[in-house]
Amino acid sequence: MKKSTILVTGSAGFMGSHLVDALIDQGNSVYGIDNLSIGYLKNVIPKARKTFVKLDLRDRKKIASLIGRVKPEIIFHLAAIAREGLSQFTPISHTENNYNAYLNVLIPAIKNKVRRVVLFSSMAVYGDQEPPFSEDMLRKPIDIYGTAKAAMEQATEALSDVFGFEYVILRPHNVYGPRQNLADPYRNVIAIFMNRLLQKKPFYIYGNGEQTRSFTYIGDIVSPMATAGFQANISGEIINLGPERAYTINQMAEIVLKSFGSDLHPIYLPDRPREVKDAFCSSAKAKKLIGFSDKTSLSEGIKEMIGWAKTVGFKEPKYLRSLELNEGKAPKTWSEKLI
Ligand SMILES: NC(=O)c1ccc[n+]([C@@H]2O[C@H](COP(=O)([O-])OP(=O)(O)OC[C@H]3O[C@@H](n4cnc5c(N)ncnc54)[C@H](O)[C@@H]3O)[C@@H](O)[C@H]2O)c1
Structure with missing residues (x-):
């Protein structure tokens, strides 16, 4: 494989x-x-430190100047605020840090002749259509986060058509594993459950727990993510990334509790507004095009992550000082800081 100059946004995440x-x-x-609003400098390994820049992608001038200097051939765009459930309460910040920030990267990238952009989108663009979601389904997001990701996808397609750069859109789903932020009370359900159990406290489930999701172990997708930057025949493709097997939140919770050796029980709370009931994807394209294989079972992956979480220990959840919108509709886990 030819060695390339690459820019990864969200690289401390x-x-x-x-x-x-x-x-x-x-x-x-x-x-x-x-x-570093959500990611940690300690996630940046020593070999990556010299070429790491702390920079906010909302700062259009700074990112344009960096891209002009580095002239990356390939950009992997992962930087995001990906708190889907929260996005209804912080729509401006979700738009600024997702859609606007992405354009701040894409425009100078095009000017500096980027060869390929790999955009990290999300299964959220499918909304509440009938799963399993396949890539040929329409974009029908039902929340602010999904709307921003859908707009990012469409902007990529339109600008690639006009300016001729290659792109690949990845739609990962419910990824978990070591280095996930345990202190984020707004997303990463498995990490939230583990952070509670590290304090020997029960965790909360929104709704009746019968919502279905498929969970993706990070170790199973690192190589496919990297491949998306290089593989010749996949420019212009949209690819779901994650396993097909779906679990209910209750089933996943049981595996976490058992693997933790905990006899605690979940506490049930009302549904979160606009949360999709069933969401899982077909992975045929990822298997065929970028070598995805769901080698790690959910119980194996959870055991690995628990091993890591125990070495890191409990992390104090970091709440936002205020929400852009609330009107009493935010889950009490956030307003009362229960997580
Ligand atoms: N983890 C999942 O389950 C999942 C599922 C679907 C899609 N995705 C997408 O994959 C990507 C990576 O997700 P992740 O789980 O690693 O998230 P993460 O929060 O760990 O990483 C995102 C990083 O972006 C950084 N960031 C946020 N706003 C920024 C800004 N304005 N300027 C610079 N940096 C900024 C954060 O500090 C963080 O380190 C995201 O685009 C997310 O939407 C993730």
Whole structure:
């Protein structure tokens, strides 16, 4: 494989940091950007530190200047505020950090002749259509986060058509594993459950727990994510990334409790507004095009993550000081800081 100059946004985050490690191992020259609003500097391994820049993608001038200097051939765009359930209460910040921030990257990238952009989108663009979701289904997001991701996808298609760069859109779903932010009370259900159990406290489930999701172990997708930047025949493709097997939140919760050796029981709360009931994807394209294989079972992956979480220990949840909208509709787990 030819070695390339690569820019990874969101490189101190959970998935971005694993991706950077793999791209460096392949011998590429990898630059990372993150504003550390959610990610951690400790996720940036020593080999990646020299080319890591703390930068906020909302700062259009700074990102344009960095891209002009580095002139990346490939950009993996992972930076995001990906708190889907929260996005109805913080629509401006979700738009600024997702859609607007992405355009701030894409425009200078095009001007500096980027060869390929790999956009990390989300299963949220499918909304509440009948699963399993396949890539040929329409975009029908039902929340602010999904709407921003759908707009990012469409902007990519339109600008690629006009300016001729290659792109690949990945739609991962419910990824979990070591380095996930345990302190985020707004997303990452498995990490939230574990952070509660680390304090020997029960966790909360929204609704009756019969919602279905498929869960993706990070170790199973690092190589497919990296491949998306290089594989020749996949430009212009949209690819779901994650396993097909779906679990209810109750089933997943039981596996977490059992693997933790805990005899606590979940506490049930009302549904969150606009939460999709059933959401899982077909993975045929990911298997065929970028070598995805769901090698790690949910119980194996959860055991691995618990091993890591126990070494890290309980993390104090970090709540936002205020929401842009509330009107009493935010779950009490947030307003009363229960998590
Ligand atoms: N983890 C999942 O289950 C999942 C599922 C679907 C899609 N995705 C997408 O994959 C990508 C990576 O997700 P993740 O789980 O690693 O999230 P993450 O929160 O761990 O990483 C995102 C990183 O972006 C950074 N960031 C946010 N706003 C920024 C800004 N304005 N400027 C610079 N950096 C900024 C954060 O500090 C964070 O480190 C995201 O685009 C997310 O939407 C993730």
